[in-house]
Amino acid sequence: MANRTAYFVSDGTGITAEAFGNAILAQFDLNVRKVRLPFVDTVDKAHQAIRQINHSFELENNKPIVFTTLVNPDVQAIFAQNCKGMVMDMFGSFVRPLELELGAKSHHRIGRFTDISKSKEYSDRMEAINYTLAHDDGQSNTDLASADVILVGVSRSGKTPTSLYLAMQYSMKVANYPLIPEDFERQQLPPALLPLKKKLFGLTIDPERLSEIRNERRPGSRYASLQNCRMEVSEAESMMRRTGVSWLSTTTKSIEEISTTILHELMPERMAGR
């Protein structure tokens, strides 16, 4: 496999440049050393970044691949003129055609937070994170009616990371509730959830995988035994089927895929960008 260095250069955090660059690089069989250079927002910092990139070029005798999201035209120009890497100018490539289509100039503003204190978006996000932490693992029934989604599923089916992801990325208030042997005996959802059926979404998981995960935490326990995992998963799935709760299996899904599927099914209106 070929070896290359990839740089993600941004005048902001570089998170978008990195996510996008990684998605592109994943299309190739490459050994890539990856370096993110955030906050390159002055001419000086641009020259410094270019020195580092050009140094890689000299060492490796291969053009570094440089993904940039730069809005400052001076910084852009310095990259265009001096960078010996292969520059993938992500903003330039799309902003110019859009200016033509919209008949408007872009304003070259860096995607940076400036006035957090007045930002409703920011306080909604904080509230969502606090709510979600306080409602993790059935900890609290207080104010369940304010939840955007209530995740249910057996212990270790992926509820906590999914809840936190939805809160962090979509400012959603998420409660999550474990389905436990008592619920299976009663053959009913936890009583606090019955009036909120429309908000429920179930997570399930392959019993073999569940047993593996539980064995990492409590090796050799009844809780982790394959037999018990099979029973719990089967009971949980029939309960969700019976009560008409939508659900998905997390076995082969990333947190991002689980979260996207939940949004898509439960609240398609939230599939709009923030």
Next chain:
Amino acid sequence: MANRTAYFVSDGTGITAEAFGNAILAQFDLNVRKVRLPFVDTVDKAHQAIRQINHSFELENNKPIVFTTLVNPDVQAIFAQNCKGMVMDMFGSFVRPLELELGAKSHHRIGRFTDISKSKEYSDRMEAINYTLAHDDGQSNTDLASADVILVGVSRSGKTPTSLYLAMQYSMKVANYPLIPEDFERQQLPPALLPLKKKLFGLTIDPERLSEIRNERRPGSRYASLQNCRMEVSEAESMMRRTGVSWLSTTTKSIEEISTTILHELMPERMAGR
């Protein structure tokens, strides 16, 4: 302001398409209705997505702006031929030039999770999230030595959301510890942290902003009073200065900016992509 509809179309979750598209759209003064269409991974789903997009075009008499991250060549071709929106083909635009530079073909694989059970990346991420939740707000001193970072700061300075973000996005084990009046009286960091000074990073915040945030939770309390916030922030800052702990002010920063700055300063090697 002009009105448009923007679509983010992907054969995966569409998270990257949306993040990138939003960054581009933020360069314009536009009222944008945003729609994410994830999992468009078959010819049928491509035609369905295009029907929806072309319907917007007919209703609005303006080309919808369509950001795509599609790796399947059949699906790409259907978009190129039938979509009446302005298609910003994010993969096509960069993958082809890269194929030339690398002298290699891309393999058109969808960025999707397939074998979670064998993925070390996945289990590291879960472990980081569990660790971080268990070590939120000074809850536990167990295994503090395993932390990648320990955040310190006064109550409500942004430690919890930053910790969760670092765990979720970078699989970092993060502990966070409140600095409380007792610490200020002793004029020392919490004792459990003294041997771990190299892992510490401080968050501070403008006292006026802190008082606002605390007043939302406990209106009119001494805890939230501007006078008390001024005292706590000043004590915390002098303690960090005295003990040589790096720190930043969260007042005008997003969680992403705080996290990027911490990574950049404390563990630059982690600025590499996952």
